[in-house]
Amino acid sequence: MSKIRIYSLAKDLGVDNHKLLEILDSLGVSYKSVSSTLDEDTVETIKEILAGEAEAGTASAAAPDATDVQAPAQPAPATAAPAPSAASTPSAAPAQSAAPATATLTQNAAPAAPHPAPSAAPAVATQEVASLPTTVEIPHRAPVVTIMGHVDHGKTSLLDYIRKTKVAAKEAGGITQHVGAFEAKTSKGRIVFIDTPGHEAFTTIRARGANVADIAIIVVAADDSIMPQTREAVAHAQAAKVPLIVAVNKIDLPQADVERVKTDLTTLNLVPEEYGGDTVVVPVSAKTGEGVEDLLEYISLTAELEDLRADPKGEFSGVVIESRVDKQAGVLATVMVQQGTVHVGDFLVVGENYGKIKAMTDSNGERIKSAGPSTPVQVLGFSDAPSSGDTVKSAKNEHAAREVVAGRVDQRRDAEDARVRRKLSLDDIMGPLGEVREVNLVLRADTQGSVEAIQGILAKKQSDDVKLNVMLAGIGAPTEGDVLLASTAEATILCFSVTPSGSVKKVADQKAVELKSFRIIYELIDEVDRLIKGNLEPVFEERYLGRAEVRMVIRHPKNGNIAGSYITDGSFKRNAKAKVTRGRTVVYEGTVVGLKRFKDDVREVQQGYECGINLDWNDVQEGDIIEASEMVEVQQA
Numbered sequence: 094m095s096k097i098r099i100y101s102l103a104k105d106l107g108v109d110n111h112k113l114l115e116i117l118d119s120l121g122v123s124y125k126s127v128s129s130t131l132d133e134d135t136v137e138t139i140k141e142i143l144a145g146e147a148e149a150g151t152a153s154a155a156a157p158d159a160t161d162v163q164a165p166a167q168p169a170p171a172t173a174a175p176a177p178s179a180a181s182t183p184s185a186a187p188a189q190s191a192a193p194a195t196a197t198l199t200q201n202a203a204p205a206a207p208h209p210a211p212s213a214a215p216a217v218a219t220q221e222v223a224s225l226p227t228t229v230e231i232p233h234r235a236p237v238v239t240i241m242g243h244v245d246h247g248k249t250s251l252l253d254y255i256r257k258t259k260v261a262a263k264e265a266g267g268i269t270q271h272v273g274a275f276e277a278k279t280s281k282g283r284i285v286f287i288d289t290p291g292h293e294a295f296t297t298i299r300a301r302g303a304n305v306a307d308i309a310i311i312v313v314a315a316d317d318s319i320m321p322q323t324r325e326a327v328a329h330a331q332a333a334k335v336p337l338i339v340a341v342n343k344i345d346l347p348q349a350d351v352e353r354v355k356t357d358l359t360t361l362n363l364v365p366e367e368y369g370g371d372t373v374v375v376p377v378s379a380k381t382g383e384g385v386e387d388l389l390e391y392i393s394l395t396a397e398l399e400d401l402r403a404d405p406k407g408e409f410s411g412v413v414i415e416s417r418v419d420k421q422a423g424v425l426a427t428v429m430v431q432q433g434t435v436h437v438g439d440f441l442v443v444g445e446n447y448g449k450i451k452a453m454t455d456s457n458g459e460r461i462k463s464a465g466p467s468t469p470v471q472v473l474g475f476s477d478a479p480s481s482g483d484t485v486k487s488a489k490n491e492h493a494a495r496e497v498v499a500g501r502v503d504q505r506r507d508a509e510d511a512r513v514r515r516k517l518s519l520d521d522i523m524g525p526l527g528e529v530r531e532v533n534l535v536l537r538a539d540t541q542g543s544v545e546a547i548q549g550i551l552a553k554k555q556s557d558d559v560k561l562n563v564m565l566a567g568i569g570a571p572t573e574g575d576v577l578l579a580s581t582a583e584a585t586i587l588c589f590s591v592t593p594s595g596s597v598k599k600v601a602d603q604k605a606v607e608l609k610s611f612r613i614i615y616e617l618i619d620e621v622d623r624l625i626k627g628n629l630e631p632v633f634e635e636r637y638l639g640r641a642e643v644r645m646v647i648r649h650p651k652n653g654n655i656a657g658s659y660i661t662d663g664s665f666k667r668n669a670k671a672k673v674t675r676g677r678t679v680v681y682e683g684t685v686v687g688l689k690r691f692k693d694d695v696r697e698v699q700q701g702y703e704c705g706i707n708l709d710w711n712d713v714q715e716g717d718i719i720e721a722s723e724m725v726e727v728q729q730a
């Protein structure tokens with residue numbers, strides 16, 4: 094017998110994937126995903142364990158106890174893991190979010206109740222899980238998937254095929270509007286596809302701090318293999334830390350070469366499972382539909398492992414996917430519900446605007462009254478079009494919505510003011526101590542050879558303190574996509590022997606992304622050194638400034654006691670550190686908060702002059718010696 098994947102074995106044995114993962118955990122067998130393969134010995138051991146459990150189950154069935162209450166009275170058909178089939182009726186499939194233990198049990202199968210994440214999962218026996226109260230658990234939600242890939246590799250066709258076969262056809266006369274997302278019903282539950290260009294899901298939306306996609310499908314045409322935008326798509330998915338599945342499309346073409354794609358994927362550090370890695374590669378044809386069911390099943394399996402949950406009863410929050418202004422209807426915004434439930438009539442706040450939902454439609458264009466997690470809805474009711482990636486919250490009433498908006502306006506103004514006034518404190522400059530700093534880079538060069546050479550040098554520059562992350566390394570001039578990636582990941586774009594176009598430079602400027610071009614490799618390396626240094630924690634040392642003798646104490650009605658002093662050595666500066674000694678004892682350490690010459694505030698006073706020193710301390714006495722010093726950054730080699 095050859096190796097078998099975990100999910101295939103689960104299907105063969107009629108048990109839940111999580112059940113198998115629990116057994117593997119208890120056996121100490123490591124796996125990366127449900128599509129990891131198992132060897133023959135492990136399969137035999139699993140079968141023995143399950144047989145043992147079945148026997149024990151039969152015995153306990155004879156003498157039922159409290160944990161068996163959920164077992165069906167009649168033997169049920171094996172529906173726990175239906176084989177993917179285009180013929181399966183969508184309505185028969187329990188929605189993933191409707192997870193309560195309503196699924197019929199097979200003899201060993203766990204109910205379709207929410208499962209704990211496999212890594213965190215103690216090996217709880219199936220029947221114990223069945224007896225746990227499901228009410229305390231946050232229900233599962235449907236996965237949100239985005240499809241990305243190189244131009245013409247078939248993203249739109251694949252989405253269209255899924256939409257055509259998996260979305261209930263609209264009633265005649267109904268108008269289906271483009272809302273940027275749709276829901277597919279599969280034999281494994283609901284899957285939500287975002288059909289805005291994948292880049293947007295990962296750049297515009299992520300740049301605003303929201304993450305809308307749970308899983309990325311990277312489409313690669315089997316006759317073309319890895320292309321520049323494939324690399325970009327992979328980099329985006331990796332930067333967003335979402336699991337990715339590779340769909341090798343166009344396998345119906347005679348020149349299709351799936352094996353070549355698999356080999357090429359390894360150059361992106363994506364090692365297909367067949368080669369011992371953990372990248373799921375699914376051959377499909379958007380034209381004939383071959384493999385599409387498998388792809389949907391892999392999406393569901395990945396979602397199951399991700400253990401995606403959201404509370405429909407929790408506080409509502411969502412993300413704007415897209416918005417447009419309709420001449421007749423007004424502002425139409427597509428919002429992905431992430432938490433809680435949104436209702437017609439609710440007040441929503443987005444950015445510095447709010448609105449009351451006048452009407453809501455689902456992705457089929459049907460009017461709906463409410464929507465729960467992982468549901469894309471088109472909302473009518475905003476007065477201004479919100480931007481993609483904006484977070485949407487609800488407010489109790491109009492008054493509360495206004496208050497939230499007013500608070501945000503204030504906050505923005507304060508932040509703007511602060512940016513103008515900002516002076517860095519030592520803590521700001523130094524940041525948290527002892528952390529490994531990361532320098533994110535996007536690398537563009539003229540040839541594969543240059544890319545590899547630069548990457549080789551960069552690898553040697555890493556240290557315990559600084560990690561260099563090359564988010565994307567590609568051949569050719571940087572693209573706007575690179576800039577968006579760099580902006581989200583706070584990366585610097587380094588170009589070697591390639592020239593960025595004017596439009597790319599403009600976007601980089603707008604997004605405040607550093608874009609630097611080099612013709613000499615050592616200059617590029619010098620820049621990397623500078624970036625590394627910029628990331629090193631600066632070292633400061635205290636440097637002596639001067640000394641003053643307190644000759645009289647001046648009582649000031651507002652500023653307290655001021656030390657009328659004579660600078661005997663060096664100089665004094667405002668904001669310098671101050672140390673006061675009386676005899677041999679240090680009586681005060683603080684800051685020179687003010688310096689005066691006669692009635693004027695001054696920044697600095699030199700040796701030989703008299704001045705008033707305000708220490709923001711009232712106990713200064715005649716005869717005290719004040720010493721001033723300042724913190725200076727030490728240049729590191």
Ligand SMILES: Nc1nc2c(ncn2[C@@H]2O[C@H](COP(=O)(O)OP(=O)(O)OP(=O)(O)O)[C@@H](O)[C@H]2O)c(=O)[nH]1
Binds near residue numbers: 242247251342378381
């Ligand atoms: N033979 C074959 N052709 C396909 C398949 N999928 C897509 N195509 C064709 O490939 C071309 C590009 O497909 P699209 O779906 O527009 O590709 P895309 O990736 O969405 O392209 P952009 O939106 O331009 O980035 C079209 O002519 C499709 O008909 C497939 O599975 N088999």
